[in-house]
Structures are given as structure tokens and as C-alpha cells.
Amino acid sequence: MRHRNRWCAAAAGLLLAAVAGGVTAPHAAAEPGTLQGAVIAIDPGHQLGNSNPRFARQMAQTKFNGSIVKGCNTTGTATNAGLPEATFTWKVAKRLRALLQAQGATVVMTRSANTRDQWGPCVWDRGAFGARQGADLMVSIHADGAPSSGHGFHVIAPGRIAGWTDDIAGPSRRLARSMIAGMRQSGMQPTTYLSSPLSVRTDESTLNFSDVPTVIVEVGNMRNRADAARMSSAQGQQAYAEALAAGISRYCATRLRCR
Numbered sequence: 001m002r003h004r005n006r007w008c009a010a011a012a013g014l015l016l017a018a019v020a021g022g023v024t025a026p027h028a029a030a031e032p033g034t035l036q037g038a039v040i041a042i043d044p045g046h047q048l049g050n051s052n053p054r055f056a057r058q059m060a061q062t063k064f065n066g067s068i069v070k071g072c073n074t075t076g077t078a079t080n081a082g083l084p085e086a087t088f089t090w091k092v093a094k095r096l097r098a099l100l101q102a103q104g105a106t107v108v109m110t111r112s113a114n115t116r117d118q119w120g121p122c123v124w125d126r127g128a129f130g131a132r133q134g135a136d137l138m139v140s141i142h143a144d145g146a147p148s149s150g151h152g153f154h155v156i157a158p159g160r161i162a163g164w165t166d167d168i169a170g171p172s173r174r175l176a177r178s179m180i181a182g183m184r185q186s187g188m189q190p191t192t193y194l195s196s197p198l199s200v201r202t203d204e205s206t207l208n209f210s211d212v213p214t215v216i217v218e219v220g221n222m223r224n225r226a227d228a229a230r231m232s233s234a235q236g237q238q239a240y241a242e243a244l245a246a247g248i249s250r251y252c253a254t255r256l257r258c259r
């Protein structure tokens, strides 16, 4: 069954390439990717409209997340030059989607635009998104707003909360370790301002509402000059996307968790 699905995915890719008039590289669709059959959910953190006063009522919604009561979503941080976190995560997410699709994965995203005319979705809907879409895992992309002297990435995994995350805490921890290894292998430096690149937290709604293995990746510190420079360039955004893709591939390949 699995084999047939893979063949179908490859055939569909060939058909799409033919329809697109050959924009895909020759033979690319016929080469089996390491993520054939996997369904990957990407959550590009925040949304530009979260800071739009027009949506104050929507943003004021709150919900208990198994640990504490939290708001719908926040506006996120920004570089000192003014690149919003929402825009950065959106750009990296689109690049990551392309990389995963090139390996044969089906990719679903929690938002379909980056605009001041939209808000959210709320963190509880982001969290529930992966299971609703039948995803094998969800990676939430963020960038931190820490003191400017610190730089580097860290990964947040859900702690165990009975009736909430006890089903996903173990595999999420394995996903977190794969993400850390994949990012390191891609040349990304782990955080210099936390004691470990792995944080386990019970207060993150995006994680607590998930029913598939999930992590938040804070890919760097937007307030740090070097991290901000990388985040602001197309090459840097591509490098972050490649590092995230390496982590996801590593998880799917070594754990045989993805279809």
C-alpha cells in the first residue's frame, strides 16, 4: 500500500510538471525523495495583522492551555531595522515548504498569507492544525527577541501534561533532538544565551494543543546584529529553511515516524 502511494505521488508530480510546462528540473519529479508520503505541517509564527488595532477584539480572546490561560496570538518581535518576525517566519516557511515538497512531502501551513489585513490564527488553532490535517508532525517557526548580546537557535518541546501532551511529549522530544542535530549539521549555531538548545516548556499553547509531534524552533535572535543580518537576506532565509529541512528529514529518516 505504501509503495503504491509513493508511485502515485511520483506520477502526480510528473503530471504536474507536464502541466506546468517543464518549469520543474528534468527528472526531478521521478527521483524518489526521502519524504515521499510524509505530511508535514509548518506553522509560520505570528501574522502581520496581529498588531492592527482593527483586530484588537479577536486578539483579546483567551483560552486555558492545560497549564495557564493565554491570549490568541502576539505580534511577535522584529529586528532593530524593522523586519517583523511575522514576515521573517513567512519567508522561511515558504522556502522550507519548497524544500520539503522537492523531497516528496505534502506540506500544509497554518496561514496562507502575510498581511496587515489578517490576524492569527490563534495559538490553539495552530496547535490543533497538525492533527486536523493528518500531518506526521508540525514545526512552528519563530525568531526570538532576546538581549542583543546573545545569538543562535533553540528548540522548544512540550513538557508532559496529563490529558494534554502526554501522548506527544516523547516523540516531540525526539523531533526536537533531530531538529537540533539537523540545524547544527547545517552550520547553525545553538543559542549562546540559554544553557541548552533544548527547552522543555508546559506553557506554550501551540505545543499543548497539538496531537501530533511538534516543536517550536526559535531560529535565532532578531535583536542580535549577526542573526538579524542573516534573517534579513534571501540567502540567510534560505539557509534557515535548509537547516529546518535537514532536521525534519533526520527525524523522518531515523525514526521512521513519517509515512
Ligand SMILES: [Zn+2]
Pocket (backbone or CB within 6 Å): 045, 046, 076, 077, 085, 142, 143, 144
Ligand atoms: Zn515568535
